[in-house]
Amino acid sequence: MTFEEYVHARGAALVRFARLLTGDDHRADDLVQEVLAKAYVRWRRISSADRPDVYVRRMLVNGNTSWWRRRSNRELSVAEVADRPSGADLGTNASERDFMWRLVTRLPPRQRAVLVLRYYEDLDDATIAEILDCSPVTVRTTALRALAILRDRYRAFEPIMGGNRD
Amino acid sequence: MTDDIEQILVTSLDRRAASPVDTIQLAATAARRGRGLRHRRYAIAAASLVAVATVGAFGVTALSPRAGGGQAVGSGTPEKTRTAEPEGNDPTPPPGGWNVPQLPAASGVPGAAAAPNLVGADPGTLHFTVDGLASSESVTWETGPGVESISFDHGEWTAQITLARDPARLDTVTRSHLVEEFSWPEPETRNVTVGGVPATFYVHDGAQFDVSYLRWQPVSGVWAQVWGPDNAADAAEVASRLRLDAAYRCVLPIRIAALPSKAKLLGCKVGLTGDEVTDVKGASTRLSEAIVTVGVNDNEAKVRVTRRLGLPTTPDMSLQGHPANMTKNDRREWLIVAPDFDGVDIELSGRGAYDYPELTVIGEGITVDGDLRDPATWPTKLVG
Structure with a gap:
């Protein structure tokens, strides 16, 4: 598979993955470009790997984590991280989704990465562990910890959200 | 409601991620940036190569000029509307070719050749320049604690020349280029010369990326580094363009x-x-x-x-x-x-x-x- 074929086949998925990792569309585009540019340099080696997609996604996760450290983890304002409203958003489910997304954006990068890989990419723990360069047990505990945080915060605000619906 | 937390999470992530992605543009941009990293296609004028790059014991003995001649000057390319956002995404030069303006000269200030002690001492001044900057797609001048650098693009590649009196400052600059944590394994080294001066080309073979750079002392008391090219010959050619006879204001x-x-x-x-x-x-x-x-x-x-x-x-x-x-x-x-x-x-x-x-x-x-x-x-x- 050539580099171009890979990007045409997997580029959209990588950008969507990066959007969830970064919480910022512009940053996601830049991150994917940056990582793919580096992958281009090593494409012969990467494409000969068993699963180049795992390798590239690991690069994305590492790149995002590194960016957070390097750029002092700029905190995005709520306006930046919140979903853009649309006519279809004006319902209870949309509120839940928007609120959940805001909670996700406040998770540490690694916890967020685990959740995205698990619940968006729908990968098994072994593959996630491979991407994150850790053990499947660590993936599991990280996911559980992140879910616990989300659940706690969601519960704390559920009455308020319920009030908004009325 | 909270029993469905995972389902809410799934729908939230799905919705947040979804919107069209232009994979053709993505592939083109990534490939271009990749070429900029790799620099392998840099076309070198044979004459300048013979004049500057004497590459010895490591097998890089000759380079062939490649098609394009290293000049990113357009020839009759239709003028395009250039917009701010896709900076670096469109490498097509304008009809007259790239034309980066030089920074204003620092009148009365000597260059690094005449005053090596001034290198890195004044953040408002760079004490060197690089031949051919004007025909780059873009140029970045930078000063920092003890260092001065110029980064420039030329078609498919980019490079950075940095000066410092303390070589440890150059390590800091090199690390700043790395996206990922880098363990700095023992590098391979290759001996080359730049304008008759001995230089060393270092290659760190990282897990995901190689890091390579060329270092030498163009004048006593000043260390120079070329970062970017992944081979000694290209790095030496870039190094040959260093000029230490003038100073410029960072404005x-x-x-x-x-x-x-x-x-x-x-x-x-x-x-x-x-x-x-x-x-x-x-x-x-x-x-x-x-x-x-x-x-x-x-x-x-x-x-x-x-x-x-x-x-x-x-x-x-x-x-x-x-x-x-x-x-x-x-x-x-x-x-x-x-x-x-x-x-x-x-x-x-x-x-x-x-x-x-x-x-x-x-x-x-x-x-x-x-x-x-x-x-x-x-x-x-x-x-x-």
Whole structure:
């Protein structure tokens, strides 16, 4: 598979993955470009790997984590991280989704990465562990910890959200 | 409701991620940036190669000029509308070729050849230049603690030449290029010469990326580094373009009237494009990014100036009457963003003890001045 074929086949998925990792569309585009540019340099080696997609996604996760450290983890304002409203958003489910997304954006990068890989990419723990360069047990505990945080915060605000619906 | 937390999470992530992606553009951009990293296709004029790059014991004995001749000059290419956002995404040069303006000369200031002790000593001045900068797609000049550097693009590749009196400063610069943590395994080294001066080409074979650079002492007391090319011959060719006989002022299209107590200029960075681009409001500019760093000890503030990019912000303060947004990062450091501040975007960030009051002092004293297409019209002093 050539580099171009890979990007045409997997580029959209990588950008969507990066959007969830970064919480910022512009940053996601830049991150994917940056990582793919580096992958281009090593494409012969990467494409000969068993699963180049795992390798590239690991690069994305590492790149995002590194960016957070390097750029002092700029905190995005709520306006930046919140979903853009649309006519279809004006319902209870949309509120839940928007609120959940805001909670996700406040998770540490690694916890967020685990959740995205698990619940968006729908990968098994072994593959996630491979991407994150850790053990499947660590993936599991990280996911559980992140879910616990989300659940706690969601519960704390559920009455308020319920009030908004009325 | 909370029993469905995972389902809500799934739908939230699905919705957030979804929107079209232009994979053709993505592949083209990534490939181009990749080529810029790899630099393998840099075409070298045979004559200059013979003159400068003597590559010895490591097997790189000759290079062949490649098609294109290394000149990124267009020949009858239809003029395109160049916009601000896809900087670096469109490598097509304008009909007349790239034309990056040089920074203003620092009159009366000697270059590094005549005064090596000045290298890295004045953040407002660079004591060298590089041949052929004008025909680059873009150029970035930068000064920092003990270092001066120039980065430039030429078609499919980019390179950076850095000068420092202390080689440890060059290590810091090299690390700043790395996206990922790098373990710095023992490098392979290759001996080359640059203009008859011995130089060493280092290659660190990292897990995901190779890191390579060339180092030598162009004059006694000054270390130089070429970063970018992945082979000794290309690095040596880039090195041959170093010129130490003149000095240039690092200028920005702003001036800062007042600094916090005891603060001084610590660094300067300015990037210019080889063709005029338009910002989000249609104004022509050559400014890509410029940064002034001021402070004292470990307390510092950065003022970042870019052309207007249409930053999404929610104003919650004003800076000289301009709507601005302030946030804190996880280290509780302030960031103030003022989009469209007299024709540019301004971003102020503080570190160490520099907090909101210090940033306000700096921000309230910023004046935007000069033609954004011409650094010769920019303020002669960055501060004061």
